[in-house]
Amino acid sequence: MLVATDTRNAGGDAATRSILDPPGSMLLDYLLRFADNALVLAQRLGEWVGKGPVLEEDIASTNVGLDLLGQARLWFAYASEVDARNGQAGRTEDRFAYFRDSGDFRNLLLVEQPNGNYADTIARQFLFDQWHVLALGQLTLSRDTRIAAIAAKAIKEVRYHVERSSDWVIRLGDGTDVSHARMQSAVDALWMYTGEMFTVDATERMLIDAGIGADAAALQPHWRSAVDAVFDEATLVVPADTWMQGSRSRGGKQGIHTEHLSRLLAEMQILARSYPEARW
Amino acid sequence: MTGKPATTQTPQPVAHASAAIADVWRALGLVPDPEVPVVSIVELGIVRDVARHRDEIVVTVTPTYSGCPATAVIEADIRASVEAATGTPARVETVLAPPWSTDWIAPEARRKLLHAGIAPPGAAPATDAGAYARPIRFARPRDAVPCPNCGSLRTSELARFGSTACKAQYRCGDCLEPFDYFKPH
Numbered sequence: 001m002l003v004a005t006d007t008r009n010a011g012g013d014a015a016t017r018s019i020l021d022p023p024g025s026m027l028l029d030y031l032l033r034f035a036d037n038a039l040v041l042a043q044r045l046g047e048w049v050g051k052g053p054v055l056e057e058d059i060a061s062t063n064v065g066l067d068l069l070g071q072a073r074l075w076f077a078y079a080s081e082v083d084a085r086n087g088q089a090g091r092t093e094d095r096f097a098y099f100r101d102s103g104d105f106r107n108l109l110l111v112e113q114p115n116g117n118y119a120d121t122i123a124r125q126f127l128f129d130q131w132h133v134l135a136l137g138q139l140t141l142s143r144d145t146r147i148a149a150i151a152a153k154a155i156k157e158v159r160y161h162v163e164r165s166s167d168w169v170i171r172l173g174d175g176t177d178v179s180h181a182r183m184q185s186a187v188d189a190l191w192m193y194t195g196e197m198f199t200v201d202a203t204e205r206m207l208i209d210a211g212i213g214a215d216a217a218a219l220q221p222h223w224r225s226a227v228d229a230v231f232d233e234a235t236l237v238v239p240a241d242t243w244m245q246g247s248r249s250r251g252g253k254q255g256i257h258t259e260h261l262s263r264l265l266a267e268m269q270i271l272a273r274s275y276p277e278a279r280w
Numbered sequence: 281m282t283g284k285p286a287t288t289q290t291p292q293p294v295a296h297a298s299a300a301i302a303d304v305w306r307a308l309g310l311v312p313d314p315e316v317p318v319v320s321i322v323e324l325g326i327v328r329d330v331a332r333h334r335d336e337i338v339v340t341v342t343p344t345y346s347g348c349p350a351t352a353v354i355e356a357d358i359r360a361s362v363e364a365a366t367g368t369p370a371r372v373e374t375v376l377a378p379p380w381s382t383d384w385i386a387p388e389a390r391r392k393l394l395h396a397g398i399a400p401p402g403a404a405p406a407t408d409a410g411a412y413a414r415p416i417r418f419a420r421p422r423d424a425v426p427c428p429n430c431g432s433l434r435t436s437e438l439a440r441f442g443s444t445a446c447k448a449q450y451r452c453g454d455c456l457e458p459f460d461y462f463k464p465h
């Protein structure tokens with residue numbers, strides 16, 4: 001699809017923009033998907049601070065969250081510039097994080113799911129990490145050099161995340177009867193949220209065609225083979241797909257969320273909203 | 281395990297650099313990393329460039345980890361040390377590409393880490409496009425990390441993350457001491 005009439009195009013410096021570039025509003029929407037995934041999951045992992053099952057895991061969860069928070073800031077910084085190019089005020093990263101409501105968030109439903117027990121947290125992390133590393137891998141080749149640079153930075157961290165979460169899925173799945181049962185039930189409960197990682201809506205279609213976005217649908221077989229291999233080692237059964245996993249399903253990427261996100265945001269945003277000028 | 285040499289090495293002051301620029305590099309060489317203070321930020325490989333733009337010195341740095349909490353402190357330290365050494369206002373610019381790699385840590389700094397009881401990093405994982413095209417199924421085999429205290433290779437990983445984002449926790453099977461391992465990145 002060509003968009004020749006939109007003069008507010010984004011995707012690079014003015015001189016390098018072409019008729020292939022998507023409208024800035026779509027680029028912004030796309031950037032927020034990655035920013036919000038990282039921010040929301042970082043917030044969830046932060047909830048484990050001080051109450052991890054063992055000290056080492058408390059530290060590990062926090063460190064993974066810290067990496068993701070840093071990545072969210074990189075995405076928001078670019079989103080802020082695109083926002084300004086779009087003729088908006090150029091919302092800062094804090095405006096994006098603290099002053100949007102749940103319907104404006106573009107994260108996957110998976111990452112907003114509650115922590116549950118540690119198997120639930122690990123299952124959520126594993127299913128997301130395996131997708132995240134593949135999506136970022138594609139984005140390192142993005143025609144948008146800023147996106148490529150952020151992805152190249154983030155993927156080095158995420159490769160480490162996926163190693164850790166894969167380790168834990170195997171350890172818990174192939175562990176005791178109790179850990180196996182909890183790991184399987186965590187995977188069963190979260191599986192339906194994995195479908196939307198591979199849906200391609202109009203926004204993604206346009207970004208893919210422009211050589212900027214990752215082709216989510218193309219990632220699916222790679223993701224599935226990686227997940228299958230770990231589940232096999234972990235003696236876990238791959239759950240059956242559900243109605244939420246059709247190619248036309250809609251969810252977090254379109255701003256339609258589970259109620260868990262609103263509760264997460266209430267806690268995350270209350271300080272900034274109660275004291276808008278608060279400074280450390 | 282599949283590491284390959286980084287394509288970009290730590291930039292060093294070049295011979296034709298002006299005296300002022302050489303002064304800046306010298307000053308930066310004395311700025312310790314806030315979280316691993318036995319090495320300087322230059323030895324760590326995060327200072328990518330030093331240049332003079334009109335009336336200010338611009339120091340270009342690249343972050344180690346995206347969420348590294350030391351970033352703000354490093355910026356303030358750089359400005360203070362450069363301004364003290366040259367009397368010229370300094371500005372810090374951050375670049376993301378190419379992403380920082382532990383392969384950029386100077387050999388001398390690796391010896392300093394070892395002396396401080398921190399095992400220096402092995403070769404960083406490959407970052408070519410091909411490496412990212414291969415799905416990660418299992419954790420890669422752990423590197424054999426020599427114990428910084430006794431040199432034994434009978435060491436094992438205790439936890440994937442240690443006291444900072446850049447380190448993992450290990451334990452030596454011979455001298456039984458726990459130690460930090462600077463993760464290859």
